[in-house]
Amino acid sequence: MVDTRLGGVEHVNAAFLFEGPQPCLVETGAQLTADVVLAALREHGLGPDDLATIVLTHIHLDHGGAVGELAAAFPRATVICHRAGARHLIDPTRLIASAALVYGPALDGLYGRLTPVDADRVVAADDNQLVDLGQGRRLRLVESPGHAKHHLGVFDEASGVLLVGDAVGIQVPGGGPLRPSTPPADFDRDLAIASLHRFAALQPAQVVLSHYGPVGEPQAALGEAERVLRDWCDEAERVVGRGEGLDHLVLALAERFGAAGGAAVAVDPAVRNPVLHEFTSFESNAAGLYRWLQGRAGPEGRGGGTTRA
């Protein structure tokens, strides 16, 4: 596990290196921390010709933003992501426009953007696609939509380690207990829960979050992830069902989950760390939940909810 030190903060955003005859990097981190990941790979002895594959759990900029820099530094590496995300690595115009809406000033202040990757280096992965590490060892890519429609889990069949990206949630130091990650524009509760069940069925020996690191006993953690996700979605359904807008939903989530549910940093004005705020505030989750409920209400219910409160 490589700490990308997003915004200079430790233990918030991870990348992962699988060593072996055909080394594989899972996650690149954000563009602005590309140098941190490049230095870590060099420290592990990888020369420019050594990296075989770069796998993204999904194309959100904290996971794949540095893919162009990594691909340039390792010209033999194939870049693999979900088939719904591949075209956005080749032409990131729409991805960045959408990220600007979600991240606001943090786009250039914290994450950076995404340098395009040549089309002939990008592989659009199908469910259960295998990534060869050499010597009979392989990673299985597990389609796991919900947090995003272009999300893959990465299962190391030999060790039982399951990298879950953002599909199980977020738990960062100082951010309280495990919480769901329900950002715009794709969040879908039922898909997210089905993905948790799919992960559980793999019977992983370890579940590892991109934000940040291994969680406790895997089945218990996956069950907890489902419970907290349902709680957040239920709260959102209640608030939006009363006809309240996005700004009220932000406040309601903060009130319900801020103290008891952790993320106290987000409501404590004394804490102004912008990186922790990014991963523990309520705006992004509220916006994704709001959009999910608007979309469920039908096309006439759409609109709004894509920007921060």
Ligand SMILES: [Zn+2]
């Ligand atoms: Zn994400």
